[in-house]
Amino acid sequence: LNRSADGVAYTIWKTAVGGTTPTNDFSVSVTPGAGTVQPGGSTSATVNTMTTSGSAQTVALTSSGAPSGVGVSINPTSVQSGGSATVSITVAAGTTPGTYPITITGTGAVAHATTYTLTVGGTNPGSSLQNGGFEQGTANWTQSANIISNSTQATAHGGSWYAWMMGYGSTATETVSQSNVTVAPGASTLRLWVKITTQEVGSTVYDTLKVKIGNTTVATYSNANASSGYVQKTVDLSAYAGQTVTLQFAGAEDASATTTFYVDDVSIS
Ligand SMILES: [Ca+2]
Ligand SMILES: [Ca+2]
Incomplete structure (x- = not known):
């Protein structure tokens, strides 16, 4: 498009994509934001998206950062902003105890990420110390x-x-x-x-x-x-x-x- 040579077309173009149109954007969060799983166990959380400006858009959901032995699946893997998905986390027996941040990224026109903090329990099966990382607050203590x-x-x-x-x-x-x-x-x-x-x-x-x-x-x-x-x-x-x-x-x-x-x-x- 040659703006200077075609003023009418430029006016139409500006109306269509001009700066006053709000940019489509969204947010992503996970609830709860943390959980503790013993080796061999599993848990789930809900990924929520929200349209924060403009129109709803398709958001692809992916995860990264899970350590060896930890499986993360998100269902569905794509939502319209405003929708939610379930993230399922399975921890294989033998996974090294520790605390791992798992990043959940929503990608639409832009990308936004949130973090789920996974604690893999530090106890042997049978050693019943609970909430050793205090991530459940005062629970058990x-x-x-x-x-x-x-x-x-x-x-x-x-x-x-x-x-x-x-x-x-x-x-x-x-x-x-x-x-x-x-x-x-x-x-x-x-x-x-x-x-x-x-x-x-x-x-x-x-x-x-x-x-x-x-x-x-x-x-x-x-x-x-x-x-x-x-x-x-x-x-x-x-x-x-x-x-x-x-x-x-x-x-x-x-x-x-x-x-x-x-x-x-x-x-x-
Ligand atoms: Ca802690
Ligand atoms: Ca002292």
Whole structure:
């Protein structure tokens, strides 16, 4: 089209595609946005699309980022914006426990993406520790204060939830515990990720986080173990294999200088 040479055609062209026509656009989201599946299990979620401007358009739905052993299928694979689809997630036995972001992309005239956070359970079949990554909030846990958090003022090791313990800078105690934890026969190791920040100086222990099985302390971390990021800790639980126990994290601070303990991704295997 030669705009300068054909004014009438240009006027028609401008009317047809001119800048005042709203651009067709859409959004994509997934509900729920996270889930935990034990190896060998499956779950599903709903992908929702919405027309955010202009007319509805065809949106193709695809996923990416699933780790080895995790299958993701979306049905239907194409919707009109405003429609929804089901995403089915299957986790093969033997899949490595962990937290994996799965990206779900809707592609129409443009592409938009959303993230589903999949946690593959860190427990052996038979070791019944639940919600070890705190992604279901306080489910299965008992806390003495408002400890289990998804506050963005600190970071989780996996997902967005974690246990934020202590940090008062004055004499205080806190506990988070889970009862009726069956340690599978043959299971021997408690694993957890801990980040410790402190105002204390030096290696003298003032503020502590104890890991307890029943009334027995099986591990102690302190201000002397401060780290800039999460560090994986392992605790020998072979003495408890085949038993049903209460797992507790017990924090204690002295009268001054804050120490904060962040705990996430607790598992027994
Ligand atoms: Ca977490
Ligand atoms: Ca202190």
